[in-house]
Amino acid sequence: MDKSLISVRGLSHRYNTQWAIRGISFDLPETGVYGLLGSNGAGKSTTMNIISGVLKQTEGEVIVNGISLNEDPIAAKKLIGFLPQHAPLHPDTTVQEYLSNCARLRKIPEKEVRNAVNEVMEKVSITHFEKRLIRNLSGGYKQRVGIAQAIIHKPAIIILDEPTNGLDPNQIMEVRKLVRDIAKERAVIFSTHILTEVHAICDHILMIDRGKLVFSGETREFDNYLQPDSLLVRLLAAPPVEQILQIAGITDAEALGGGEYRLKIGGSSRIAEQFIVECVSRNWRLETIHPEKTSLNDVFSELSNKNA
Numbered sequence: 001m002d003k004s005l006i007s008v009r010g011l012s013h014r015y016n017t018q019w020a021i022r023g024i025s026f027d028l029p030e031t032g033v034y035g036l037l038g039s040n041g042a043g044k045s046t047t048m049n050i051i052s053g054v055l056k057q058t059e060g061e062v063i064v065n066g067i068s069l070n071e072d073p074i075a076a077k078k079l080i081g082f083l084p085q086h087a088p089l090h091p092d093t094t095v096q097e098y099l100s101n102c103a104r105l106r107k108i109p110e111k112e113v114r115n116a117v118n119e120v121m122e123k124v125s126i127t128h129f130e131k132r133l134i135r136n137l138s139g140g141y142k143q144r145v146g147i148a149q150a151i152i153h154k155p156a157i158i159i160l161d162e163p164t165n166g167l168d169p170n171q172i173m174e175v176r177k178l179v180r181d182i183a184k185e186r187a188v189i190f191s192t193h194i195l196t197e198v199h200a201i202c203d204h205i206l207m208i209d210r211g212k213l214v215f216s217g218e219t220r221e222f223d224n225y226l227q228p229d230s231l232l233v234r235l236l237a238a239p240p241v242e243q244i245l246q247i248a249g250i251t252d253a254e255a256l257g258g259g260e261y262r263l264k265i266g267g268s269s270r271i272a273e274q275f276i277v278e279c280v281s282r283n284w285r286l287e288t289i290h291p292e293k294t295s296l297n298d299v300f301s302e303l304s305n306k307n308a
């Protein structure tokens, strides 16, 4: 018996003639935030729409807590909450009316609706706006209502499609905090194309590139691909490049002018330490030193080539 909260097997989807995703498989074994990372058009929304049961896949299957989404969609969908990229909010209803309607659509018994709505409003900290029309809420509060409708029936898995898109920095922080909080009791799949977002809140990363899953693992494992591969340094007593190249581990050095250099170090942080020691002993008067991280595009292409 499969113990995963969700198990995705060989998922593929074709729109007309073009494949949007091919052979995606992964398991979400436990609670926590799972970041679905991918650039625009990589296939994130397609994958999320299929898992949440709003799009029927061309091939493959999704098992939610042991229940096949194909074979028993009603039972499987009860275990899933979904906030699509464009939240399905009704601007002319109040927060309380809207969430009550969502509770009824989720088949919560009438006598429990009131409690369920109160509980979820408290959870997402929106009780003080319960009588406000949704159209009059800020973007961050609208997103809270969107998250509330996704969790009102207490699903085991929540799917959030780019929930911080279009929010200001404060609202982003608040939504992230809320997501971390609701992930204590359930698995949250959180899609984004922003690497720093993944770092800020995700425990695990699923990375999709051109429709294929190219990485699945813990966030710290992913960091191995983000090793600095060059250092930007500024030396007040600037030496010739040839002298810098004598230091073991520095594979290339480029003088940028004004005492600045870009040093290629091939991924080991110990070389930076060694360089600092050398600067002191050679009296080069090191003023600044910064690692230059591999860009997300480089990570995408490295992982894609590895999995090609």
Ligand SMILES: Nc1ncnc2c1ncn2[C@@H]1O[C@H](COP(=O)(O)OP(=O)(O)OP(=O)(O)O)[C@@H](O)[C@H]1O
Pocket: 015, 016, 019, 020, 038, 039, 040, 041, 042, 043, 044, 045, 046, 047, 193
């Ligand atoms: N309804 C559709 N009909 C045809 N092609 C589609 C449709 N929806 C998506 N696609 C295509 O499928 C591919 C994957 O799109 P998808 O929206 O799943 O990617 P995404 O990673 O969510 O991107 P974004 O962040 O831009 O939403 C893209 O090439 C896209 O153009």
